[in-house]
Amino acid sequence: MMKWRYLIRFKDWVQIAGEKDREKVGFLEGIVSIVVNVLIAAVKLFYGIAFHSISLIADAVHSLSDVLSSVVVIVGFKISARPPDEDHPFGHGRMELIASVIVATLLFVVGLEFLKDSISKIVKPEISELNAVGIVVVALTLLAKEGLARFSFFLGRTIDSSVLIADGHHHRSDAISTVLVLISLGFVHAGWPRADGIGGLTVSIFIMATAIGLIRESASPLMGQNPSLEMVEQVKEIALKHEEVLGVHDIVVHDFRSIYNISLHIEVDYTMQLCRAHDISDAIEREVQGRFPGWAVVHVDPVNRTHSRYGEVSAAIEELKKNHPIMETAHDIRIVGSDERFNIVMDINLEKTPARLAEIEEIRRRLNEQFPGAGIVFNIDPPVFGIKH
Structure with a gap:
């Protein structure tokens, strides 16, 4: 004993x-x-x-x-x-x-x-x-x-x-x-x-x-490998505790063993005052730094979910995810313009391989079929862990 x-x-x-x-x-x-x-x-x-x-x-x-x-x-x-x-x-x-x-x-x-x-x-x-x-x-x-x-x-x-x-x-x-x-x-x-x-x-x-x-x-x-899923979920949980945060994406973690350098994007309503958005991002930074030693930087993305066409565009994107898993990484979805003439703009994270770019064109074609005359704009970002909403 x-x-x-x-x-x-x-x-x-x-x-x-x-x-x-x-x-x-x-x-x-x-x-x-x-x-x-x-x-x-x-x-x-x-x-x-x-x-x-x-x-x-x-x-x-x-x-x-x-x-x-x-x-x-x-x-x-x-x-x-x-x-x-x-x-x-x-x-x-x-x-x-x-x-x-x-x-x-x-x-x-x-x-x-x-x-x-x-x-x-x-x-x-x-x-x-x-x-x-x-x-x-x-x-x-x-x-x-x-x-x-x-x-x-x-x-x-x-x-x-x-x-x-x-x-x-x-x-x-x-x-x-x-x-x-x-x-x-x-x-x-x-x-x-x-x-x-x-x-x-x-x-x-x-x-x-x-x-x-x-x-x-x-x-x-x-x-520079991806952080663990557990760490990503903890960062997302901290951000989403704030009711005004509509989504979290592009979580990037630089692990220096004893210190972390963490950055993330949060989505808030586009009508939110700048001072309020700044206060929220500051609060999230402090909370993330309290959980993980080091630094945290929060980037604020304004999104407009009040556009009259947002609901059907969002539903179309959800349907595309069934056959195109890369659409799971779509974020910062914005509709710019009037009800009749508008552009659908979104960021998406993927590797720029010929196969992936061809798939993007196929997705663009399918969206154009559903929304004739709409401009479809994809801003392609590098693959990053923790990009799902």
Whole structure:
């Protein structure tokens, strides 16, 4: 019971520290990884020299090289924890993502080196020799590395840190390669010398694939990926709480890890006084900033839903949505002109591919059939998450 109580307390501390001071959690993982890797290297070096084992001495050097990824973790968290300054008004939070890419790249290099060694062993099989002491040392290394991997995964998932998860995969790659060494030794001594190289080839491909996945996962937020549906819904909920807000669209979120830069468009009646619209947008900005740390900017779009033709135009657009899903992104629908001669103007979010543009022309044709003589104007904006009304 005592053990579980301490584990629960530690998990609670990680969650609280992750919310208030991520640097502490990153520093903890980095220091623990460095200490364990240095101890592993020292044990391997000691027994390698004592028993004249070149392979253990070489593996000791490899364990020391693993310290580099942990140093990157600590430096990454240290920089990302810096507050905003004149040159970086949105903070330094994305440095954690950059550190994650660096650690994943180091993992890919490990896989590449492993691949080269494995191919060499397939072409020219070698009979590996390892005495009982060496096997014990390797087995202890396996336990230590798997323990480090699980520790890093636990911290990374608790505070949602891609760099800690990447470092966990780095530790696990060493554990997997150690398992491979032990298994392949059995196959080699059973008369299958190429088993070592074939197993190594399989593991190296797995390691490189994992590294590529981690790089893509970390690079995506750096390039500006869409926010989560949950976050978009929360922003919309804040805006739509105000009765005068008729619609919300074009929610854009720039995630700087510790700070968000959020912009959104709200629709209000075109007769609303400018001062009132300004007050509403200010209130929404404050509420969004209260929910998500950073900045929020609200753009006001006036819409006229009192035009005599608005009802039938709106119904026609709703009908078009059944066969043309891209019409779900239509917003800022405006009718300009008299009852007889008018233009239907709307904004729509889509990629300007030939297929999409052809579909827009088909929609224009169908609207012209229903409203002869009306001008149909589409203002095409880039695809943005959270554009449905």
